[in-house]
Amino acid sequence: MAKTPSFKLTKAHVPWLKLGIHLGALLPLLITYYQAFNDQLGGDPVTALIHFTGLGAFKLLLLSLLITPLARQFKQGLLINVRRLLGLYSFSYAFAHLASYVLFDLQLDWSLLLSEIVKRPYITVGFVAWIILFCLTLTSNKKAQRNLGQRWQKLHNWVYLAVGLVALHFLWSVKSDVIEPLIYILLTLSLLLYRRGKLKRWVKNRINNTQISKK
Numbered sequence: 382m383a384k385t386p387s388f389k390l391t392k393a394h395v396p397w398l399k400l401g402i403h404l405g406a407l408l409p410l411l412i413t414y415y416q417a418f419n420d421q422l423g424g425d426p427v428t429a430l431i432h433f434t435g436l437g438a439f440k441l442l443l444l445s446l447l448i449t450p451l452a453r454q455f456k457q458g459l460l461i462n463v464r465r466l467l468g469l470y471s472f473s474y475a476f477a478h479l480a481s482y483v484l485f486d487l488q489l490d491w492s493l494l495l496s497e498i499v500k501r502p503y504i505t506v507g508f509v510a511w512i513i514l515f516c517l518t519l520t521s522n523k524k525a526q527r528n529l530g531q532r533w534q535k536l537h538n539w540v541y542l543a544v545g546l547v548a549l550h551f552l553w554s555v556k557s558d559v560i561e562p563l564i565y566i567l568l569t570l571s572l573l574l575y576r577r578g579k580l581k582r583w584v585k586n587r588i589n590n591t592q593i594s595k596k
């Protein structure tokens with residue numbers, strides 16, 4: 382049962398909430414890169430950067446998916462106004478994650494990147510998730526929403542596949558301690574479970590569409 386809220390988010394609160402998200406997402410990113418370039422990020426700054434940005438992208442993605450359940454449960458419809466911003470920051474972190482890997486770990490060796498994508502399953506799923514998030518970022522504005530019409534929602538439902546792939550990427554990337562990725566998998570599953578009706582319809586539609594295009 383949704384609770385009657387004692388605090389109601391108004392339009393005047395939204396810019397402050399957005400400011401909080403800008404600061405909360407941007408400052409740690411800038412500080413971490415500053416530390417990396419000034420030898421303040423421990424003995425292996427490249428790995429630290431890759432881990433920080435990867436985890437940051439995942440947390441922001443989960444937060445963006447938490448907005449709808451929160452808005453419904455606490456009857457705060459205006460919360461939806463920050464969902465896109467969280468999604469955009471999630472991709473910004475994912476961009477920094479890939480950029481740090483390609484620039485500092487692979488030293489811009491693009492053929493090595495390609496072979497890593499093909500040979501290492503955890504990189505393959507990370508790459509697919511990255512491409513999905515990239516497409517969603519490109520089409521996240523009002524103009525794309527208008528132009529795509531009904532197809533926009535269908536396209537943006539791919540975020541559920543992306544978050545599942547990221548959870549798998551995380552689990553696969555760790556060598557020993559699986560507790561942290563398992564906690565993230567549980568969080569991911571509960572957010573997907575909340576949308577089980579919508580997900581069932583989406584999977585059914587995808588199967589139907591594939592069968593139609595095969596005929």
Ligand code: HEM
Pocket residue numbers: 431432433434435436437438439442471475478479482504507508509510511514547550551554555
């Ligand atoms: C082409 C795309 C991607 C590449 C090449 C890539 C590469 C990597 C690498 C090299 C690691 C470190 C593995 C290790 O410690 O040995 C990693 C970890 C990780 N990545 Fe990615 N990744 C990609 C996409 C993504 C995306 C899209 C997300 C999230 C939205 C993500 C989230 C994570 C997380 C959460 C970790 C674990 C961090 C930790 O252990 O603290 N990755 N990734």
